[in-house]
Amino acid sequence: MAKKKPEGYLSAKESRRISRENRKITNEFEKKRKRKSVPEEEYVTVMKDEGNVLEIDNLHTYFFTDAGTVKSVNGVSFEVPVGKTVGVVGESGCGKSVTSLSIMQLVQRPQGQTVDGEIRLNMGDGKAYNIVNTPNYKMQGIRGNYVSMIFQEPMTSLNPVFRIGDQIDEVIALHNPEMSKEDVRKKTIEMIELVGIANSEGVARMYPHELSGGMRQRICIAIGLACNPKLIIADEPTTALDVTIQAQILDLLRELKDKINSSIMLITHDLGVIAEMADYVVVMYAGRVVEKGTATDIFKNPCHPYTIGLMNSKPVVGKKVDRLYSIPGKVPNPIDMPNYCFFKDRCEMCVEGCAGAYPEMVKLSDTHYVSCYRHYDNAQKEEK
Numbered sequence: 001m002a003k004k005k006p007e008g009y010l011s012a013k014e015s016r017r018i019s020r021e022n023r024k025i026t027n028e029f030e031k032k033r034k035r036k037s038v039p040e041e042e043y044v045t046v047m048k049d050e051g052n053v054l055e056i057d058n059l060h061t062y063f064f065t066d067a068g069t070v071k072s073v074n075g076v077s078f079e080v081p082v083g084k085t086v087g088v089v090g091e092s093g094c095g096k097s098v099t100s101l102s103i104m105q106l107v108q109r110p111q112g113q114t115v116d117g118e119i120r121l122n123m124g125d126g127k128a129y130n131i132v133n134t135p136n137y138k139m140q141g142i143r144g145n146y147v148s149m150i151f152q153e154p155m156t157s158l159n160p161v162f163r164i165g166d167q168i169d170e171v172i173a174l175h176n177p178e179m180s181k182e183d184v185r186k187k188t189i190e191m192i193e194l195v196g197i198a199n200s201e202g203v204a205r206m207y208p209h210e211l212s213g214g215m216r217q218r219i220c221i222a223i224g225l226a227c228n229p230k231l232i233i234a235d236e237p238t239t240a241l242d243v244t245i246q247a248q249i250l251d252l253l254r255e256l257k258d259k260i261n262s263s264i265m266l267i268t269h270d271l272g273v274i275a276e277m278a279d280y281v282v283v284m285y286a287g288r289v290v291e292k293g294t295a296t297d298i299f300k301n302p303c304h305p306y307t308i309g310l311m312n313s314k315p316v317v318g319k320k321v322d323r324l325y326s327i328p329g330k331v332p333n334p335i336d337m338p339n340y341c342f343f344k345d346r347c348e349m350c351v352e353g354c355a356g357a358y359p360e361m362v363k364l365s366d367t368h369y370v371s372c373y374r375h376y377d378n379a380q381k382e383e384k
């Protein structure tokens, strides 16, 4: 670690040294990743539980920047069961998007690298891929066909200079090279209708700027679902939309998920959205999972002080408060994480052990896990 003068200050010389070291590290990763042929045993694996479509195991994704290493995802583990919706919550910057980009292998490279952990994706027939080691030429067949992603801002996901129909055509044709042009267009129109847009033929001829935000997000969903993916990752899909449209888009997602027999990993900072959609909830803080369980576990019996804080900072209809609660303090600097609980400095419920090492995940029930010293007494320690 470079010597710092005032907090966060790095001299040009130190910065150059860090960037040299970073290049060495990232070059190694890139060399491995860019190989033209990778033996199957490096990435073919088996699921721990066939009932899951995705298993994330101790995932670490770092960004090697000139100011230091940003540990955006720092040991995340959770599962997405087949046919279920898993909500991932946490405030901005806690690593939700980087986790989802890691699953798609779309983290900004070369500085962003998954340095440790496994992401097992169920490919069916008892086979699974460890995405972390899957080579690029295989990933192209996985994105869209097995996992697809819906982003926050639909305008930036669509290309402004191509017509809507052509953009959907492109995706369908790419994944189904045997389809004729007419069939592709037929499927495109079908997809536009499926996401609830009337005048499908007309919309197919429009450009993205001619549509409203809600319609654009529907188009993005159409593109994402065109190839019936097993897992849909929706990264804040309704944050850029107003509330009425938000409800419609969520309904649409839920309905389509059941129609194509898929599962959803829904990322949001909005607990209301989670309450409405999710079967399971994963609460993230500063690159780690602090609590996970079924929606009932988390909403009825939140155990981590951060989860409790999140619940309290949400307005409740009919409950009168002078001031809405807000969690004090701010997220620690991701370049320089403390070696004790990351939440300690903001926590109002600290107990004796809190100054010690980062708390391990403990099991409160078959589904409910929390990483907090307050619960060490009434739980068995869980090896990861």
Ligand SMILES: Nc1ncnc2c1ncn2[C@@H]1O[C@H](COP(=O)(O)OP(=O)(O)O)[C@@H](O)[C@H]1O
Residues within 6 Å of the ligand: 063, 065, 070, 072, 090, 091, 092, 093, 094, 095, 096, 097, 098, 099, 108, 111, 112, 334
């Ligand atoms: N390309 C990047 N380069 C450097 N740091 C990044 C990059 N992308 C994300 N980060 C950092 O990773 C952390 C997690 O970001 P992100 O996953 O986008 O948060 P969110 O939970 O809001 O989706 C943040 O501290 C962010 O600054």
Ligand SMILES: [Mg+2]
Residues within 6 Å of the ligand: 096, 097, 098, 235, 236
């Ligand atoms: Mg994000």
